[in-house]
Amino acid sequence: xxxxxxxxxxxAEKDEVKGYFETTGFDRWNRIYxxxxxxxxxxxxxxxxxxxxxxxxxxxxxxxxAVHNVSFCDAGCGVGSLSLPLAAMGAGSVHASDxxxxxxxxxxxxxxxxxxxxxxxxxxxxxxxxxxxxFHTVCCLDVFIHYPQPAAEAMVKHxxxxxxxxxxxxxxxxxxxxxxxxGIGQLFPGPSKTTRAYTLKETGIVKAAExxxxxxxxxxxxxxxxxxxxxxxxxxx
Numbered sequence: 374x375x376x377x378x379x380x381x382x383x384x385a386e387k388d389e390v391k392g393y394f395e396t397t398g399f400d401r402w403n404r405i406y407x408x409x410x411x412x413x414x415x416x417x418x419x420x421x422x423x424x425x426x427x428x429x430x431x432x433x434x435x436x437x438x439a440v441h442n443v444s445f446c447d448a449g450c451g452v453g454s455l456s457l458p459l460a461a462m463g464a465g466s467v468h469a470s471d472x473x474x475x476x477x478x479x480x481x482x483x484x485x486x487x488x489x490x491x492x493x494x495x496x497x498x499x500x501x502x503x504x505x506x507x508f509h510t511v512c513c514l515d516v517f518i519h520y521p522q523p524a525a526e527a528m529v530k531h532x533x534x535x536x537x538x539x540x541x542x543x544x545x546x547x548x549x550x551x552x553x554x555x556g557i558g559q560l561f562p563g564p565s566k567t568t569r570a571y572t573l574k575e576t577g578i579v580k581a582a583e584x585x586x587x588x589x590x591x592x593x594x595x596x597x598x599x600x601x602x603x604x605x606x607x608x609x610x
Contacts, residue, residue, distance in 0.1 A: 387472065387500050389569070390519045394473035403479055406452045415599045422600025426514055426543050427454050429593060429604060431462070433541070439509065440464055446508040446535060448501055449516035453480030460489045467494050468506065474498040501528050510539040515602060517544040517578075521571050526581040533585035538609055540587060546594070546603040547572040575603055582607045 394402070405416045405423075412420065434440060442465040447456040450469035457480070459467050471477050481496045501516070511532050517525040525544065532540055579589055587607040595602045 386520050386524060386569075387502075390472055394471075395475055399473060399475040399479075402476075403452055406454050418598040419600045422595055422597035422602060423454065423515060425595040425597065426602050426604055427458070429595060430455060430512060430514065430541055431458050433591070433606060434459070434510070435462070437539075439538070443510060444468070444508045444537075446470070446504070446506065446511045448504055448511060448513040448532060450480055450496075451476050453483050455512060455514060456480060456494070457484055457487060457489060460484065460494050461487070464493065468497070468508065469494065470497045470499045470504055472498070472500045502531060504531070504535060506535055507537055508535055509537045510541065511536045512541045514541075514543045514604075515545075517542065517573055518570050522573055522577055525571070525573050526577050529578055529581040530585055533582055533587055533607075536587075536609060540582065540607040540609075541605070542578065542607075543595075543602045543604040544578065545570065545572045545601050547574045572601075575605075578605070586610050 401416070404411055405420050440459075441463050444466045445456075445459050445464050446468045447453075447459070448470055450456045450471045453469060456467050456469035469477070469480055471480070477496050477498045481494075484491065484494055484496075501513070513528075513532055517528065520528065529540075529542065532542070582589070586609060588610050590606050590608045592603065592605045595604060
């Protein structure tokens with residue numbers, strides 16, 4: 374059970390993230406996660422790095438052979454960077470959820486434009502804590518960057534509770550170098566360009582999953598200038 378102070382912290386972070394992605398953040402990140410040329414060098418590199426992470430998740434899922442008739446939850450789906458490929462691969466069902474209603478609407482628009490089977494896609498605007506259901510595979514990519522360590526670990530435990538077999542998460546890993554770069558503004562540069570960005574200690578994320586009966590089966594690090602993402606797959610024991 375999370376402490377009152379942790380719940381207060383989670384709520385504060387959640388309100389900030391929601392407000393950002395419903396306003397200036399939506400336009401910025403919608404452009405980043407598109408083919409638009411209206412992005413700067415930093416944004417273009419973030420796009421490249423995020424796509425590396427998505428591509429690796431898709432590769433892992435394809436290698437496992439667990440796609441057809443499998444239920445997926447894309448927690449923090451954004452504009453559908455992972456949800457849409459999963460649906461195109463023939464997933465049994467994909468539940469795509471994001472704290473930002475604007476992001477969810479854009480993801481649904483892109484899915485319809487791509488001609489995907491909307492009967493297998495379910496979109497909803499929800500924060501991570503409010504997600505409910507039971508899914509074979511739960512994915513949460515590049516979302517924890519908005520939350521400090523205790524809140525991120527609490528979210529991992531919640532996502533484990535929704536997962537039948539496989540949990541895949543990514544986050545900006547804490548290292549002394551990244552902490553230094555973040556401190557001097559070179560990792561997440563520029564004023565008012567995003568919400569607070571947190572690097573997380575991998576040991577805490579792994580322990581949170583292990584406490585829920587999951588084991589780490591593989592991990593990788595995807596990076597581009599201004600983008601660092603530790604990707605981990607857990608399987609239920």
